[in-house]
Amino acid sequence: MSAAQTGAGRDLDGARIAVVGATGVLGSLVAEELARRGSRLLVVGRDPDRLATLDVGVPVEADVGDAAAGTAVAAAAREHLGGLDGVVNAAGVVAFGPLADTPDIVVEELFLTNVIGPLFLLRRLLPLLEESGGFVLQVSAVVAERPMAGMAAYSASKAALSASATALRLELRRHGVQVYDVRPPHTETGLAGRPLSGVAPRLPQGLAPHLVAARIVDALAVGQLDVGAGDFA
Template sequence: MTRAASKSVLVTGASSGIGRATALRLAAEGMQVFAACRKASDGEALASEAKPGTLTPVLMDVTSADSIAACRERIAAAADGGLDGLVNNAGVGTSGPMEALPLDTVRAAFEVNLFGQLAVIQAFLPLLHPRRGRIVNLGSVGARITIPFGGVLCGSKAAFESFSDALRLELHPLGLHVSIIRPGSIHTPAVAKTLGGVDEAIAGWPEAARTRYGAMFRSFTARAVAREEAGSPPEVVAEAILHALTAATPRTRYAVGKDARALSLLPRLLPDGLLDRIRLKMLGLPTAFGPAARSGEEETAASGGAAMGR
C-alpha cells in the first residue's frame, strides 16, 4: 500500500451517496480531499463532517467547461500543481422505455455520465502526470447486464467503461493506473432521484406508450427500489476506491456491493434467452413472449366498444 496521508485527491459528485462516503473515507485516511459539489451548501455540510484541514469543498458542474476550468485552477494552486488521484463519481440516473424517452433527456444523461467524465479527465490529467496519479472511474454492473427501462443508464455506463479501458491502455506506458468500480445494489439517496416520481414520468409519455409500458414500468420500479433499498451501504464502495488509490497493484475492476459479482458474471455464463427470462422475472415483468401486446389490444378494443355504446 502507498502512503495515503501525503496524497491529494479530487472526488466528483461528492454531495451525497457514494461520492460523499468516499470523500469522508479518504479524508479519514488523512488525504487532502477536494470534494466537488454543484451547490456550495452541500460542500459546506460535507466539510463540517470531515477532520479539520482534510477536506476542501469545490464547486464544479461536469457539463460546464467553464466550471471545470475554474475548479482546475483552484485545485492546481491549492495542491502545489499536482494531484495523486481523480475519482470520477458524478452521474445521473434515468429510467423509462426506449420508445418513449425524449432524446433531450437521453442526451442530458450522456452529457453527465460520459462526456462530462471525459471533460474532467482531460482537464485534470496534466495535474496527474507529474505525480503518476491514479484515476478511479465509477461504472456500474449495468454496464455488463442491461435491464429493461435502464437502457440510458446502462448504455452510458457501458460507454464510459469502454472509454476507461482505452484510457487505461494509453496511460499504462506512462505509469498511471486506471481502475473501474462496478457497484451493485447500493442504498443511497440517488434511488429516490432515479426511480422516484413514477406517475409523473408516465404522465409525460405519449398515450400509446402509457398503455404499452405503464403497468410494466410500475412493476419494474417497485422491484428496483426494493432491491436498492436492501442494498449495501455506500461505504463498501468507498473502501474499494481507497484500495484502488493506495494499493501497490490496484485492480483494473472492482465489483462491490450486493449482487455485484453475480450480476457481472451471469452474462458470461448464460445464453441470452435464459438471461432475458431471469432479468424479466427478477423485475416482475412478463417472461412469455407477447402477453403485454395482447393485453394492450384487448384494452384498446374494450375502450373502443365502450365509446361506441355511449
Template sequence: MTTLEGAVVLVVGATGGLGSRIAAQLENHGATVARASKSAGHDLRAPSVIQKLLADTKGQYGRLDGLVVASGVVAFGAASELEPTTLDELFAVNTTSPIQLITQSQPYLAASAREGREPFVVTLSGVVAEAPVAGLAAYSASKAALAAFVVAAGREYRRAGIRLLDARPGHTGTALSEHPIAGAAPRFGAALDPDLVAARIIAAIVDGEKDLPSTAF
C-alpha cells in the same frame, strides 16, 4: 501499494451517497480531499468549469494525485418513451463530463507520477455497464460508454504512470434512485451497503487494483 497519506485527491460528486463516503474514507487514510459537486456550483458539463476546477485544485494544494468521479444521474422508463432531453442529460453527466475530467486531469496526474507518486483515477460506472437493464436502457448505455472509455484510455495513461480504475458495484443503498431525472424507480432487490462499497473502492486504490467488476462487491 498506493499511499494515500498526504495525497491530494479531487472527488467530484462529493455530496452524493457514494461520493461523500469515499471522500470521508480518503481523509481517514490521510489524504487531502478537494470536493466538487453540482450543489456547490460546479456544473461540470461546461469544459471551462472543469478546467478551472482542476487549475484551482492545483493552485490551492500544489498538485493533484488522484481523481474520483462519483457524480451521476439516473432515469427510468421504457426505451420507446425516452425523451431527447433526458438522453442528453444522461450522457452529459454520466459520460461526457467524466471523460472531460479524465482527459483534462492528465497533465496534472502525469506530473504527480514524474514526482514519484502513484496517481489514479476512479470512475463508478456500475453493474449496468456489464449487464444493461430493461427500463434503464439509456442509463445503462451512458455508463457502459464511460466504462469502455476507461478501459481504452487506461492502456494509454499507464505509460504516463497513471492508473485508471472503474468500479461496477450493483445496486447500492444511496438516494440516487429516489431522484431520477425521468420515470420512477422499480422495486430493487437488496441493496449493497454504501459504506462497504466505498471501503472496497478505497482498498482497491491502496492495493493497486486496475479493475473492480460487480463480482468484487
C-alpha cells in the same frame, strides 16, 4: 485477475485527490474515507449548500457536465494542494423507463453527466496527473456489465464510461497514470428515488453505501484497477 487489471497500490496518506460528485451520498462517503486515510482533498460538486456541509477537503463548486469544470478543478488543485495525485469521479444521474418513453433531453443529460462530462474533466486534469504519476477512478455501475430492460440509455451511458476507462488504462500507461473502473451493484444511496425521468423498478435491497465507499478506497490502496459487481460480494 489479469496483470492488466492490477497495478501498484496507492499510498493514500498525504495523497492529493479530487473527489467529483462529493455532494452525493456515495461521493461524500468516499471523501470521508479518503480523509480518514490521510488524503488531502478537493471536494467537487454543483450544490453549494451541500458543499458547505462537508467536513473534509477544499470545496470546489463545479458541474461535471460543464466543460469548464476541469479547468476550475485544476486551478484549485494547484492553488490549494500544489498539484494532483488522483481524481475519483463519483458523479452520476439515472433514468428509468422504456427508451420510447424517455425524452431526448433526458438521454442527452445521461450521457453528458455520466460520460461526456467525465471525459471533458479528465482532458483538463491529465497534465497534473501525468506530472504526479497519478490515477483516475471512475465509478460506473453494475448495468455496465448487465444492462437492464427499462434502463437502456442509463445502461449504455455506464457501459460507455467503463469502456473509456479500459481504453484509457492502455492509453495512459506510458504516462504513468493508473485508471480504475469500479462497477458497484445497486447501492442504497437514494439515487433511484431521484431519477431524471421514469420510476425505478422493484429492486433488491442494495448494499450499504459506507461499505461500497470503503471497498472503492481499498481498491485504490491495493491497486485493483478493475472492480466488478461481483467483487463487492
